Structures are given as structure tokens and as C-alpha cells.
Amino acid sequence: MLDDKDLLAIFEREQGNDTAAPRPRPALPRGPQTQGTPLAPTAPIKARPQPTAEAVVLPPRDAAQDLEIANLHRDMARLTLISGQLLAQRQALQEERDRLDVERRTLQKKLSHALETATELRRSLALSQTRDVWHRRGLLPHEEAGALIALARQVPEKILEALGESGRERLESLLRDALYVTCDQPACAAVARDHARVSVAKERCEVCGGSDVRLAYRQFADTCQAFAFKQVTIVGGSPQYREQLRMLHKDTKATFALQVVSTERPGEGKRAQSVKDLVVIWGGSEIDHSATNHYRDATEWTLAVAHRGISGMLIKVSEDLQRRKATKSRHPSR
Numbered sequence: 001m002l003d004d005k006d007l008l009a010i011f012e013r014e015q016g017n018d019t020a021a022p023r024p025r026p027a028l029p030r031g032p033q034t035q036g037t038p039l040a041p042t043a044p045i046k047a048r049p050q051p052t053a054e055a056v057v058l059p060p061r062d063a064a065q066d067l068e069i070a071n072l073h074r075d076m077a078r079l080t081l082i083s084g085q086l087l088a089q090r091q092a093l094q095e096e097r098d099r100l101d102v103e104r105r106t107l108q109k110k111l112s113h114a115l116e117t118a119t120e121l122r123r124s125l126a127l128s129q130t131r132d133v134w135h136r137r138g139l140l141p142h143e144e145a146g147a148l149i150a151l152a153r154q155v156p157e158k159i160l161e162a163l164g165e166s167g168r169e170r171l172e173s174l175l176r177d178a179l180y181v182t183c184d185q186p187a188c189a190a191v192a193r194d195h196a197r198v199s200v201a202k203e204r205c206e207v208c209g210g211s212d213v214r215l216a217y218r219q220f221a222d223t224c225q226a227f228a229f230k231q232v233t234i235v236g237g238s239p240q241y242r243e244q245l246r247m248l249h250k251d252t253k254a255t256f257a258l259q260v261v262s263t264e265r266p267g268e269g270k271r272a273q274s275v276k277d278l279v280v281i282w283g284g285s286e287i288d289h290s291a292t293n294h295y296r297d298a299t300e301w302t303l304a305v306a307h308r309g310i311s312g313m314l315i316k317v318s319e320d321l322q323r324r325k326a327t328k329s330r331h332p333s334r
Contacts, residue, residue, distance in 0.1 A: 117152045130163070130171055137175045138206075143198055147179055150196035154178065181206045187213060191240045191310075206309035207244075213311045214248065220314040221254040223321050227301075229277040235261045235295050236282030241310060261295070273298070280305060280317055 134144050151159040155178055162171035180192035183205035189197065191207050203210035224232055234245065242260045249258045256277070271294075279295050279302040296302060303320050307313045 114149055114152075117149065117156075130168060133168065133171050133175065136172075137179070138181055138204070139198065143200070147175075147196065147198045150198060151179060154194075154196045183208065183210075187244070191238075191244055193240065195240075205311075207311060209309050209311040209315075211311050211315070213244075213314075214251070216311040216314040217245075217248040217252055220318050221249075221252045221256075223318045224256050224278060225254065227278070227321060227325070229256045229301075231257045231259070231276050232278045232280070233259050233261060233275045233295065233298075234280045234282055236280075237262060244310060275299065277301060278317075278321075279303070280313070282313055 131141075131144075134147070139147055148159065151174070155174070158170075158174055158178070162174045178196055180195050180197045181200055181204065182188040182192055182197060183202040184199055185202070185205075185208065188205055188207040189199075201210075202208065207213060208216075237245065237260055239262075242262060245258065245260060259275075261271075275295065275298050277299060279298050281295060281302065281304045283304055283306045296304075301321075303317055305313050305316045305320075307316050
């Protein structure tokens with residue numbers, strides 16, 4: 001490649017030979033030249049010196065600063081922990097809120113269904129003309145709807161069938177066997193578990209009758225022991241009633257043996273012949289009346305009690321025993 005000096009010499013030569021015959025100009029190279037005059041070496045580019053930074057000397061930290069920094073780190077760690085706990089609590093509260101919302105919607109659906117069922121049952125009740133049956137069962141008019149709902153939850157098909165045109169006797173049987181009328185005391189309400197229940201005041205409770213059932217059994221046990229009974233047999237009672245009687249007997253630690261009979265079993269006649277002392281036929285509770293026939297004349301101390309509740313039955317037995325004792329004392333020949 002031609003440098004600036006070569007080009008200048010060619011130009012001057014051309015200017016001095018203006019009159020001479022024109023000579024062809026040499027063509028300037030257009031690309032990288034691989035042969036010919038070597039290129040002059042270029043001067044190396046020197047790097048610009050960078051300014052040197054002066055070293056910053058920090059003053060030494062004292063113990064107070066170190067302690068303050070440590071406290072700051074500790075406080076930050078504590079805040080981080082508290083923040084995590086608050087976030088977890090917020091998540092738990094949100095989950096609980098969602099759960100309660102689902103439960104609320106479920107209860108609303110159940111309530112709506114119960115109201116629809118109650119409406120249908122009231123309509124059936126009005127058509128079936130069975131108000132006297134409910135009254136004989138001991139229910140007040142404003143308690144009938146609650147009893148219907150309770151029965152509809154436990155035995156929906158049976159209550160709808162019993163409220164039909166020909167269901168009068170069936171309704172009486174259902175109210176007697178499947179519906180419990182108790183107060184809200186735990187011991188009384190527990191008797192009606194797995195059954196329909198209507199909540200009433202204590203004085204109308206069929207279990208305690210407004211009195212302490214334990215006190216009633218204590219009085220019953222004392223009376224039986226005063227008569228020197230070694231065995232007491234109670235015929236009747238629902239499974240819950242029988243279980244409660246056993247528990248009361250165990251808690252009282254009475255000296256006589258207690259057995260309960262509820263239904264007809266093979267060989268019941270022979271068992272009835274082996275009983276002694278007091279026999280109570282509990283006619284106001286669940287009972288297979290064919291079972292009572294074997295016990296009505298089992299002993300001279302056979303009492304029939306129609307009271308449905310446990311307390312009322314026990315009190316009635318105690319009173320009847322005292323009355324018979326007083327009668328025998330006045331009339332020894334009887």
C-alpha cells in the first residue's frame with residue numbers, strides 16, 4: 001500500500017509534466033495488500049495510567065459497637081421468627097375460617113332440609129288427626145314439632161308411615177318405644193342416646209321426674225335392704241334404662257342381687273320359677289308383655305308399676321313396699 005509520501009511525489013510529478021504526453025496513472029490498491037511494500041510499523045498504544053485509590057483506613061471498633069451490632073442481629077433474628085409465626089397463624093386462621101364456612105353452609109342445608117321435613121310432617125299431622133295421641137304421650141302442642149323433627153332424624157320412614165291414615169296404633173307404638181321425654185341433665189339425656197328425644201323441664205322428665213335419680217335409687221335400695229331382700233328382679237326397661245339401673249346398683253353398693261329381664265327368651269318360665277323376694281313388673285317402659293306372664297305370680301312380693309321414668313318407678317316401688325308393710329302390720333292375717 002502507498003503511503004502519504006508516495007502519493008505526494010506522484011502528484012508533484014504529474015504537475016511538472018503537464019505538457020508531456022499523459023502517462024497512465026498507477027491504480028491505487030483497493031484491498032488488503034499481500035505483496036509489495038511492507039507497511040510501516042505502528043507505534044504501540046500506551047495504556048493510560050489509572051489513578052491509584054488511596055487505602056481507606058477504618059477506625060477500630062470498640063466492644064460497645066460489637067455488642068450493639070450483636071444485639072441488632074439478635075433483634076433481627078427475633079423479628080424474623082415472629083414474622084414467620086404470625087404468617088403461620090394467619091394461614092391457620094384462614095384455614096379455620098374456610099372450614100367454618102363449609103360447616104356453616106352444610107348446617108344451613110341441613111336446617112333447610114329439616115324445616116322442609118317439619119313442614120311436611122305438620123301437614124301430615126294435621127291430615128291424620130292424631131293430636132290426642134301426642135297429648136296422651138305427654139307432649140304439649142308446642143313440643144309436637146320438635147318431636148316430629150327428632151323422630152324424622154332417627155326413624156324417618158317409620159314416622160311417615162305412622163302418620164298415614166291407618167297409622168294411629170303404629171304412631172302410639174312408635175311414640176312409646178322410639179321417643180324419650182327427658183330433661184337436659186347429662187345422666188337423663190344419655191338414656192335417650194340413639195333415640196329421638198324431646199327436651200322438657202325437670203319435673204316432666206321421664207327419667208328423673210325432677211328428683212335426683214341416684215337419691216331415688218338409694219331410697220329404693222334402703223327399702224329393699226330393710227325388707228331383707230336378697231334378690232330383686234325388674235322386668236322391663238329399654239337397654240339404656242337397664243344399663244343405668246346396673247350402674248346405679250353398682251354405685252350404691254347394695255347388698256341384694258339385681259337382675260333385669262326385658263324380652264322373652266328360651267326357658268324364661270324356668271327362670272321365673274327360680275326368682276325370689278321382690279319382682280317389679282315395669283309396665284310403662286319397653287317390654288315384651290309375654291315375658292311378664294311368667295313373673296306376675298312368681299313371689300308374694302310382685303309389684304306392677306306403670307310409671308315410665310326410672311326415678312318415678314323406683315319411688316313408686318318404695319312407696320308400695322312401705323304401704324304393704326304398713327297394711328300387714330295392721331292386719332297380720334293378710
